[in-house]
Amino acid sequence: MTDPETAPETPEAGGIPVAAEDVAWRRLDPRMLLIYPVRELVRFLPALLAIFIAGTAAGRTDWWHGLGIAIPVALGLLRYFTTYYRITAARVELRRGLVNRHLLSTPLDRVRTVDVTASLTHRLLGLTTVRIGTGTASTDDEDHLDLDGLPVEHARRLRAELLRLGDAGSEAAPTDRVVVRFDPAWVRFAPLTTTGLVLAGGALGVAAQTLNAVGGFDDLDAEGIVNGATGWSIWLAVPIGLVLLAILVSALAITGYVVTNWGFTLTHTGPRRHGAWHLRRGLLTTRETTVDDERVSGVSIADPLALRAARGARVSAIVTGLDRGRSASSLLAPPCPRPVVDRVAAEVLGTVAPVQTPLTGHGPRARGRRYTRASGPVLVALAVVVGAVAAGVLDTWWLVTLLALPAALLLAHDRAAALGHALVDRHLVARSGSLDRRREALAVRGVIGWNLRASWFQRRAGLTTLVATTAGGRQAVTVLDVPVDTAVALAHDAMPELLGQFLVSPETSAPSPAAPGL
Amino acid sequence: MTDSEARPRLREPRQRVSPRARLMWATSAGLEAVVLVAVLAVVGPITDWLPIPGWLVALVGVLAAAYVVVMPLWRYRVHRWEVTDTAVYTQTGWWVRERRIAPMSRIQTVDHAEGAIARLFGLATVTVTTASAAGALEIVGLDRGRALELVDQLAVQADTVPGDAT
Numbered sequence: 001m002t003d004p005e006t007a008p009e010t011p012e013a014g015g016i017p018v019a020a021e022d023v024a025w026r027r028l029d030p031r032m033l034l035i036y037p038v039r040e041l042v043r044f045l046p047a048l049l050a051i052f053i054a055g056t057a058a059g060r061t062d063w064w065h066g067l068g069i070a071i072p073v074a075l076g077l078l079r080y081f082t083t084y085y086r087i088t089a090a091r092v093e094l095r096r097g098l099v100n101r102h103l104l105s106t107p108l109d110r111v112r113t114v115d116v117t118a119s120l121t122h123r124l125l126g127l128t129t130v131r132i133g134t135g136t137a138s139t140d141d142e143d144h145l146d147l148d149g150l151p152v153e154h155a156r157r158l159r160a161e162l163l164r165l166g167d168a169g170s171e172a173a174p175t176d177r178v179v180v181r182f183d184p185a186w187v188r189f190a191p192l193t194t195t196g197l198v199l200a201g202g203a204l205g206v207a208a209q210t211l212n213a214v215g216g217f218d219d220l221d222a223e224g225i226v227n228g229a230t231g232w233s234i235w236l237a238v239p240i241g242l243v244l245l246a247i248l249v250s251a252l253a254i255t256g257y258v259v260t261n262w263g264f265t266l267t268h269t270g271p272r273r274h275g276a277w278h279l280r281r282g283l284l285t286t287r288e289t290t291v292d293d294e295r296v297s298g299v300s301i302a303d304p305l306a307l308r309a310a311r312g313a314r315v316s317a318i319v320t321g322l323d324r325g326r327s328a329s330s331l332l333a334p335p336c337p338r339p340v341v342d343r344v345a346a347e348v349l350g351t352v353a354p355v356q357t358p359l360t361g362h363g364p365r366a367r368g369r370r371y372t373r374a375s376g377p378v379l380v381a382l383a384v385v386v387g388a389v390a391a392g393v394l395d396t397w398w399l400v401t402l403l404a405l406p407a408a409l410l411l412a413h414d415r416a417a418a419l420g421h422a423l424v425d426r427h428l429v430a431r432s433g434s435l436d437r438r439r440e441a442l443a444v445r446g447v448i449g450w451n452l453r454a455s456w457f458q459r460r461a462g463l464t465t466l467v468a469t470t471a472g473g474r475q476a477v478t479v480l481d482v483p484v485d486t487a488v489a490l491a492h493d494a495m496p497e498l499l500g501q502f503l504v505s506p507e508t509s510a511p512s513p514a515a516p517g518l
Numbered sequence: 519m520t521d522s523e524a525r526p527r528l529r530e531p532r533q534r535v536s537p538r539a540r541l542m543w544a545t546s547a548g549l550e551a552v553v554l555v556a557v558l559a560v561v562g563p564i565t566d567w568l569p570i571p572g573w574l575v576a577l578v579g580v581l582a583a584a585y586v587v588v589m590p591l592w593r594y595r596v597h598r599w600e601v602t603d604t605a606v607y608t609q610t611g612w613w614v615r616e617r618r619i620a621p622m623s624r625i626q627t628v629d630h631a632e633g634a635i636a637r638l639f640g641l642a643t644v645t646v647t648t649a650s651a652a653g654a655l656e657i658v659g660l661d662r663g664r665a666l667e668l669v670d671q672l673a674v675q676a677d678t679v680p681g682d683a684t
Contacts, residue, residue: 320649449620449653452528456613469620469653476652485525491619492526498605498621503526 025084025095031125032149037076038121044072085147092132092162094145104145110134112295113319114159116288118152123286128155132162163276163290176278179347180333180340182264187254189335192306196253203252259283261334266344277317277348279331291330295319297446298427299332299345300473301355301439305414308437313341317348318442318473330473345441354427354441359420365461366481367416374412378404411435421479421486423493428468430479442477444494446470452487466490528617531600531607538639539597539659543590546635551582599657601672606646608655618655624648625676630669632662644668 041048051068083096092111094104113133122128132145150158190196262283269275269290277296279289298318307313317330333344346352361367385401388394414434422429428447431439451467458464458481466479466487479487492499558578562570592612600607606625609617629645636642642665646655660668 448624448648448650449618449655451616451618451652453611453614453616455615459615467652469648469650471649475650485527488528489525495621498619499528501602501605502528502531502600502607502619504529505526 023086023088025086028080028083028085028147028149029127029151029154030080031127032080033077034125035076035121035127035149036079037073040072040076040079041069044068048072083148087158087162092145094147106132106134106145108162111162112292114162114290116155116159116290117285119285122149126152128152130155130158159288159290163292176267176269178265178267180264180266180336180344182261182281182334183336186261186334186336187257189307189310189312190253190257191250192310192312193253193257193304193335195256196249196251199252199256200249257334264334266332268347277332281334289330291317291319295472296348297470297472298440298442298477299348299355300441301341301345303338303341303437303439305435305437307335311338312336313338315341315345316473318440318446318470318477320446320470320472349425349427349441349443351425351427353424354422354429355439357422357424357429359422359429359431360486362419362421362463362480362482362486366419366463366483369458369461369463369481370416370419371409371412374408374415375405378408419480421482421490423490428477428479428490428494430477432478432480440473440477442468442470446472447494450491450495450499451476452484452491454484468494531598531609531617533599535594535597535599535657535659536639536641536661536664537594538641538661540590540594542635542639542641542659543593544586545638547586547589549635551579551586555579555582597657597659599660601668601675603675606655606672608657610656610658618653620646620648620653620655622675624653625672628669628672628676630665642666644672646672 048068078098079096082098083094085092085094087093087108089108091105091107093106096102111132111134115131115133116128117131118128127149128151130147130150132147134145147155147158259282261281263286264281265279267278267280269278270293275293277291277293279287279291281287296317297320299315300318301313301315303313312335314335315332317332319330332348333341342355345355349355382402382405385394385398389396389398411434414437415432418432418434418437420429420431423444426444427441428444429439429441431437447468447470449469451469452464453467454464461481462484463481464484464487466482468477468479468491470476479490482490488499488503492503555575555578558570558575561567562575563572589612596609596612596615598609604622605619606622607617607619609615625646626649627645627647629647630642631645632642636659640662641659642662644657644660644665646657648654657665657668
């Protein structure tokens with residue numbers, strides 16, 4: 001903290017309250033002068049390459065080629081010299097831009113989360129990016145309060161002050177309670193997540209595009225590949241290809257897992273109920289998120305089919321006021337063994353019951369709907385295929401698709417087994433899904449409304465889908481296909497005053513003419 | 519939670535929307551149906567641009583007409599709303615019916631909107647939003663005067679409840 005900006009007359013963030021107009025605007029750390037130009041250069045890289053290639057092809061190197069480097073560097077420098085921030089007694093303000101002036105300002109009491117991120121270059125220079133979360137619904141990057149380039153120590157202190165963690169920073173460190181710490185053995189769960197597939201898809205896309213850009217597809221000797229492969233039996237080539245693909249996807253998944261989750265640590269700071277959860281993770285880019293206790297209104301334990309088969313799961317927090325589209329920063333534990341997940345979930349909720357209580361099932365009609373919904377479309381499609389084969393339109397081997405029916409039934413069986421709900425310790429618990437199974441526990445205080453949705457088919461079966469809406473996570477916890485009576489009773493037990501006024505006891509209620517087939 | 523006899527039932531909201539809402543729904547559905555059938559007829563039988571037979575266009579026309587007649591009547595029977603001192607309660611939909619209840623203390627904004635077709639019939643929509651993206655309550659097809667009254671009433675009521683609504 002020897003920057004010229006921290007002159008004595010400049011109050012430190014959260015120091016003695018000073019009227020807004022008295023607080024001087026401050027620049028970010030001067031070391032950002034190294035980062036911004038490089039970042040702009042990277043952004044201009046495709047254009048630079050084009051200029052360079054065009055220039056070399058023409059056999060000339062004109063002086064203006066230098067502009068291609070000078071302009072991005074100048075833009076980067078400009079960015080530093082036109083970005084200011086200040087923290088007054090009441091507000092955080094960020095001002096940037098030379099031509100398009102942009103002023104972001106938010107009251108301090110609206111600050112809900114503070115993320116401290118450091119990319120590899122930032123880390124080399126001892127800098128961090130501080131993102132101040134206000135729960136904005138905006139997805140525009142320009143609308144986020146990012147203080148890009150503060151010294152690590154300064155960022156830590158700022159975070160503590162913004163979130164009013166009291167004597168934070170170095171002093172509070174010994175009182176931190178570590179709840180979960182990354183174990184390298186967890187990497188075994190990585191290939192069981194979809195991350196690998198997503199990464200592989202992305203990598204393939206980039207590779208294809210690069211190949212296309214350099215005209216690779218024209219040179220690709222398709223016939224040569226086909227002829228070369230004719231020596232191989234299809235029964236050999238396909239399994240080998242699949243195994244290679246599986247290895248590639250797993251390798252990518254493991255890489256992705258390690259890069260994002262290495263060093264994952266979840267700690268709790270301060271007293272049991274009025275502290276904050278503190279998350280840290282990342283191998284190259286480190287990410288630190290701090291969430292106030294008050295803002296955590298539930299947890300969502302996800303154990304998709306593959307992860308479940310290996311007795312793994314992951315858990316994220318339902319955090320109210322977190323910016324939309326940033327659910328990743330509320331991850332409480334990456335894919336890891338189920339007992340670890342359960343322990344973390346119980347710690348975060350402050351009670352073990354919502355995590356372990358056996359759930360009440362939804363009855364035979366709800367289970368039956370899983371089977372009809374899973375097999376119905378498959379049966380229709382298969383009828384078309386069988387008809388086409390019988391009519392000679394399709395080859396006989398299309399009958400392999402009949403295997404889709406047992407697969408659908410197995411899926412339905414698993415989905416039916418998942419259905420369940422409970423209301424324990426003032427938490428609404430709901431579980432559903434198979435490939436994407438989730439057990440969500442939401443504190444009743446986090447519920448901000450109830451939706452009861454039923455299609456005509458559901459009404460005929462006497463079922464309804466009960467949705468507890470909330471301001472965090474996926475915005476709602478859904479109790480799928482629960483008997484109507486149970487749904488009403490559940491919502492009523494959770495919020496008696498709210499539901500009570502709209503209830504009638506069965507004896508006194510005349511059948512309503514406008515509710516056919518309730 | 520598990521005793522099954524004499525369980526209370528959730529009744530419907532008390533207020534109905536304006537009867538003119540049926541006309542509004544029929545008009546907008548009718549316009550959509552006319553456009554759909556016209557497009558099909560033009561690209562199909564009239565210009566022969568796509569191989570759509572005339573009978574298919576006629577079938578779509580009949581189904582669309584049935585929709586225009588049935589949907590507004592059904593919808594009108596379902597759509598209801600109620601505002602109490604502590605909550606807003608709505609029932610919407612027709613094939614899929616949805617009931618939504620939001621406590622007054624969780625209301626964030628109250629919107630009043632009049633679409634082009636709604637204005638034709640002197641109707642308006644009142645939307646009550648909460649902090650959850652899954653929790654907006656919409657009352658479609660209110661008489662304009664009634665809607666404005668309701669917005670005022672809700673604004674006053676929501677204001678008197680403390681808290682930041684999340």
